[in-house]
Amino acid sequence: MTLQQLAYFLALADVRSFTRAAERMGVAQPTLSRQLRALEEDLGAPLVNRAQGALTLTPAGEAVLPLARRMLADADSARAAVAEVVGLRRGRVRVGATPSLCIGVLADVLRVFHDRYPDLHIELSESGSQPLVSGLERGALDVAVLVVPQQGLDVSLEVTPLLRERLSVASPRSEPAPSSRGTLTVTELSRRPLVMFRRGYDLREVTLRAYADAGVEPRFAVEGGEMDAVLRLVETGTGVAVVPDLVFAGRPRLRRTALTPPLYRTVALARRVDIAPTPAVQAFRDTLLEFVAETERIGGSDTDVQVLHRPGPS
Structure with missing residues (x-):
């Protein structure tokens, strides 16, 4: 599991479209799909329903969603904290x-x-x-x-x-x-x-x-x-x-x-x-x-x- 994979998953959960999620993340759609599949394999369960029609999250996806948001927020906080230390605004x-x-x-x-x-x-x-x-x-x-x-x-x-x-x-x-x-x-x-x-x-x-x-x-x-x-x-x-x-x-x-x-x-x-x-x-x-x-x-x-x-x- 990587933070990048979680970011792809969050984009997909927000826009409910592989095409728009790939555009938001600035990557090709096959790249986003491949990384999402790797995340699902790592977790041991599908996170989205890929049937035709509106894209929805599976129960596993619903469970992972708030955790993914928190993990990415914590990562952003870590980057900001380090930036403050390096910039001598904290230490x-x-x-x-x-x-x-x-x-x-x-x-x-x-x-x-x-x-x-x-x-x-x-x-x-x-x-x-x-x-x-x-x-x-x-x-x-x-x-x-x-x-x-x-x-x-x-x-x-x-x-x-x-x-x-x-x-x-x-x-x-x-x-x-x-x-x-x-x-x-x-x-x-x-x-x-x-x-x-x-x-x-x-x-x-x-x-x-x-x-x-x-x-x-x-x-x-x-x-x-x-x-x-x-x-x-x-x-x-x-x-x-x-x-x-x-x-x-x-x-x-x-x-x-x-x-x-x-x-x-x-x-x-x-x-x-x-x-x-x-x-x-x-x-x-x-x-x-x-x-x-x-x-x-x-x-x-x-x-x-x-x-x-x-x-x-x-």
Whole structure:
């Protein structure tokens, strides 16, 4: 049984003439008759009475008629739905990102994306890089903006590097600068109370590794916060924190002091290699890459953020 055969049957049921039905469908009458016979053989019963006179439907034809109409209507709905998805009038993008990237980059990207494609639905998951990778592997996320670990990511993921971002010390502007030189060593940092992220944050692991490499121990003022809480605690003078440069944008109450030797991290866009991106996912990827390529919109003059992705020539 094919949709084309059902369409021939519906035309015949509507006009009750093989000749007129063939004209409506734009085929030769023998073609329509042959396809109708094949449909009847597949169903195991005649659908029309072929005796001379007015053409009528058999009981089997009467039973099939409403089902055929519904099947063809569903097929039309499927075509329309796909056309809407391809035309970006419908669709969903499941985006994952680390908390610092939600603050620093993704909020602006999502605004631009929503302005361009207001009919597309965005689902945002905020978590650490390792849980985001697990979400991609399970198929719970379409794309993720995350921090690339030193050992790299799984080969099953397509990874597009976006930014190389410096980590700096955040302190409150309401207090004197932690260093008159404008830079701070980890040893000097260890003498100050530290506001530390919860376990599972990439920033926590990087900071503790830097302390260990310098042979010093951290002095925790508060331990276990999320990004927003950590930044707020720093603003109120509870302590200092090691944070990505991008979070300083739009936070005039925070002072940035560069660490020396410098600490950097690589931010990338990841997705599964074995799943072709939908038009909506591809549109999000294009929007993100276009935004990142505009360097003047990433961070500010007092931050150290290097754009790693550049669009190729058109």
